[in-house]
Amino acid sequence: MNKPLSYQSSVPIYCTKTQKEFSVDPYERYFDRVRRQVFSQYYDLNDLRTHYIYEPIIQYIKQHISTSTTGTICEVGCATGRLLRELSLSYKEADLIGLDYSYQMIKMAQQIHHHSGILELDFSDRGSKNYIIDYHPNQHIHFGMAKAEELPFESEYLETIISVMLWDRLDDPTQFLNEVVRVLRPNGKMILITPENYQKAHHWQQFYPTRKMIQIIESHKLKVIHLNEKINITEPLDNSKNAIMWDCVGLAIKKIS
Numbered sequence: 277m278n279k280p281l282s283y284q285s286s287v288p289i290y291c292t293k294t295q296k297e298f299s300v301d302p303y304e305r306y307f308d309r310v311r312r313q314v315f316s317q318y319y320d321l322n323d324l325r326t327h328y329i330y331e332p333i334i335q336y337i338k339q340h341i342s343t344s345t346t347g348t349i350c351e352v353g354c355a356t357g358r359l360l361r362e363l364s365l366s367y368k369e370a371d372l373i374g375l376d377y378s379y380q381m382i383k384m385a386q387q388i389h390h391h392s393g394i395l396e397l398d399f400s401d402r403g404s405k406n407y408i409i410d411y412h413p414n415q416h417i418h419f420g421m422a423k424a425e426e427l428p429f430e431s432e433y434l435e436t437i438i439s440v441m442l443w444d445r446l447d448d449p450t451q452f453l454n455e456v457v458r459v460l461r462p463n464g465k466m467i468l469i470t471p472e473n474y475q476k477a478h479h480w481q482q483f484y485p486t487r488k489m490i491q492i493i494e495s496h497k498l499k500v501i502h503l504n505e506k507i508n509i510t511e512p513l514d515n516s517k518n519a520i521m522w523d524c525v526g527l528a529i530k531k532i533s
């Protein structure tokens with residue numbers, strides 16, 4: 277892996293991001309986006325009525341990536357890192373790296389996963405006053421601020437890339453695909469899980485329906501080896517069971533050697 281360009285409050289920074297880019301990036305907003313991620317990703321730890329919302333995603337990853345892998349697994353767009361934490365319980369021999377373009381998300385990921393003690397958050401605006409995350413440090417997972425379009429690895433470094441709920445948020449997903457092809461080892465795999473909830477009209481035209489997305493992926497020295505069009509994720513919005521239903525597609529993708 278490349279060396280970080282710098283560190284900011286112990287967050288390794290692998291990319292440049294201008295003040296303007298910081299100010300327009302919604303994922304840098306602590307009060308809506310970072311708190312929303314924490315609320316939904318750790319909800320089950322605070323309320324026994326529910327299960328971990330990404331259980332279907334864990335199952336899909338395990339279906340395609342052997343738990344005995346010893347290579348490096350990188351999650352791109354990892355936000356506050358819960359998925360990697362869950363994966364670390366099964367992928368004990370792998371190196372786990374979480375990257376996200378949001379400094380605030382990675383800072384929170386490190387706060388939760390690298391330090392001991394209890395993180396107590398007040399979500400009384402969502403009906404949950406004492407939201408407590410009690411995690412033991414897991415130095416096994418490395419986090420860094422980096423861009424999907426400029427991955428901080430030398431060529432053919434990674435065994436596996438995981439990307440969840442990122443594809444439809446990228447300005448140009450094909451730049452991400454170019455990087456995936458560059459940094460994956462021959463026969464390396466990517467597990468891509470996304471709702472098709474594009475934000476821009478030209479993205480709908482370019483990538484929707486799923487067969488178009490697959491065509492574009494396969495024009496990049498990548499082969500889609502499995503498609504699951506029924507990965508349903510329920511994201512809790514508050515403590516009163518209001519939720520968003522995400523209808524996701526899951527793709528297991530292999531780099532053609």
Ligand SMILES: C[S@@+](CC[C@H](N)C(=O)[O-])C[C@H]1O[C@@H](n2cnc3c(N)ncnc32)[C@H](O)[C@@H]1O
Nearest residue numbers: 303353354355376377378381422423424440441
């Ligand atoms: C919808 S959230 C999903 C987060 C997490 N994967 C999950 O499923 O809970 C999208 C995440 O992707 C990150 N992101 C957006 N654009 C990115 C980019 N170009 N490179 C890396 N991460 C990016 C955001 O900062 C945010 O944390």
